[in-house]
Amino acid sequence: MRIAELSRRSGVPVPTIKYYLREGLLPAGELTSRNQARYGEDHVRRLRLVRAMVEVGGLSIAAVREVLGALDDPEGSMHKALGTVEAAVTPEFPVQSREDEVAREQAAEFVARQGYDCPPESPTFQALVGVLAIAREMGHVRFADQLDNYARVCGPLAEQDMDYVLGAGAREEVLEGVVVGTVLGDTTLAIVRRMARHTTSLDRMG
C-alpha cells in the first residue's frame, strides 16, 4: 500500500509517519520509484504500536526506540519486552522516591509478603517508597495498612490482563495491548473506583 493508505489504516497522519521513518521507529518501505514506497501489514502493526506508546502512553521518542529495540531483539523474551514497556511507562507516576527508611522497609516487607518479583532498584519499587513516604509525611501512618487490600484485588486483575493481552496474537499486538491496557487500564480503574466510592459514600453518608 501507499503511504496515504498506511495513514488511513493506522490512524497516523502522513507527516507523522514520515517523522517516524526519519527517526527509525518504522522500517523503510520497499522503494517502487525514486519518490514512492510500498508498505505492508507489518508497517500497519508497527505504526499502531508506536501510536499507542506515544499518544496513549505519553512515551518519548527515545523511550519508544528502546521498547522497539527489546521487541526486535531475536534473543529477547516477551517478558523482557514487557518489562521495558512498563519501565518506560512507570516514570509517569507523579511521585519521586524519598529518603525515608521506614517507607523503604514497609515497601520491602510488602513485596516479600506478596512474593512479587520487584527488586528495590526498580522504578516501581521506588514509586511505592515515594507514595508511602508522602503518606507518612502527611501523618497518614495507617496508609501502608491498605497495601495488602490492594494486592488482594490486583492478583485477579493481573490474571485477567494477561488473558486479555495474550489473546491478541502477534508479539507487536500483545505489546500494544500491554501499553493500551496499562495506561488506559490505570485510568479506567481510577474512574471506576471513584464511581463506586461516590455511590458507597451516598449510601453511608447521603
Added chain:
Amino acid sequence: MRIAELSRRSGVPVPTIKYYLREGLLPAGELTSRNQARYGEDHVRRLRLVRAMVEVGGLSIAAVREVLGALDDPEGSMHKALGTVEAAVTPEFPVQSREDEVAREQAAEFVARQGYDCPPESPTFQALVGVLAIAREMGHVRFADQLDNYARVCGPLAEQDMDYVLGAGAREEVLEGVVVGTVLGDTTLAIVRRMARHTTSLDRMG
C-alpha cells in the same frame, strides 16, 4: 501558637502560610500585637487539608477555595463536600471526553448495570467516555468488556476506603483522608497492579 510553630506542626513553610492567609484559604489568627497573631488547632487541621489538596492532589488555589467553601457551608453534607473534592481532582484524568456515541452508550449501560450514582454530565462519566473512545479508536473493541471486572474489585475497595476515612474523626480530617486516599490511593493501586502483573507475566511467559 506563633506562625513559626504552626509551620513546624503543619509542615508548611512560613511564606506559604502567609500566602494562604492572603488568599483566604486560612482564617486570620487572633492578633496579639500589630505584627503578631496567635493560631490554634483549627489552623493546623486546615493547613494540613490545604497542603494535601495542593501538594498531593495538585489542586489549583481556586479549586481549593471551592472545596473549603463546601466544607464550611453549615448546610452542606459531608457527601456534598466529598463530591466537590472528587470533582476537583477528577479533571486530572489525562483524557478528554470525545464525540463517540458507542462509547457513550457503553458507559451509560455500565453505570446502569452497576447501579452507580453517576449522571452523564459528571466529569467522572465524561472521563470514562473518553477512555472508551480512545480504546475504540485504537481498535481495542474488547476493552469495554473489562469494565465489569474493574467494578467487581472496586466495590470492596470503596467500602474499605470509606472505613478508612470515616475512622479519621473531624470533618476536615475526613476530607483530608479523602484527598490523600484518592490521589495517593490511585497511584498506589496502579503501582501494586504493575507489581502483580509483572510477577504474573514472569510465571506465564518467563
